[in-house]
Amino acid sequence: MRRKPNPLLRIALLVSGVLLLIAAPLASPLPGPGGTLLAAAGIILILRNSAWARHRFVRIKARWPRVGDLIDRILVRASAKRRRQRAKSVAAN
Numbered sequence: 001m002r003r004k005p006n007p008l009l010r011i012a013l014l015v016s017g018v019l020l021l022i023a024a025p026l027a028s029p030l031p032g033p034g035g036t037l038l039a040a041a042g043i044i045l046i047l048r049n050s051a052w053a054r055h056r057f058v059r060i061k062a063r064w065p066r067v068g069d070l071i072d073r074i075l076v077r078a079s080a081k082r083r084r085q086r087a088k089s090v091a092a093n
Contacts, residue, residue, distance in 0.1 A: 010049045017045030040074055047075075 004010075020042030028035030046053045061068025072080030 005049075013045050014049040017042045017049065020045065043071070044075060 005013075020038045024035045024039035024042060026035075027038055047057060057068075057071075061071075069080070
């Protein structure tokens with residue numbers, strides 16, 4: 001079972017995730033995939049440290065499954081990997 005981090009650490013990680021999301025469009029004109037990586041890192045930090053954001057993310061995934069699947073693939077979420085593996089094994093049987 002994972003321990004909850006210190007509340008100040010959670011707030012600091014949440015704020016850094018928001019800052020990364022703000023910096024992503026600013027870095028996108030630069031050569032390379034910098035903006036995409038910053039956006040993905042920001043989303044990861046926000047989803048890991050905010051119950052409200054996780055709840056909203058689940059609702060978005062339920063309403064628009066294709067968008068949710070795309071975000072899962074970008075973030076390489078373990079739950080998405082398990083769902084794809086389960087779907088493959090069911091389809092194979």
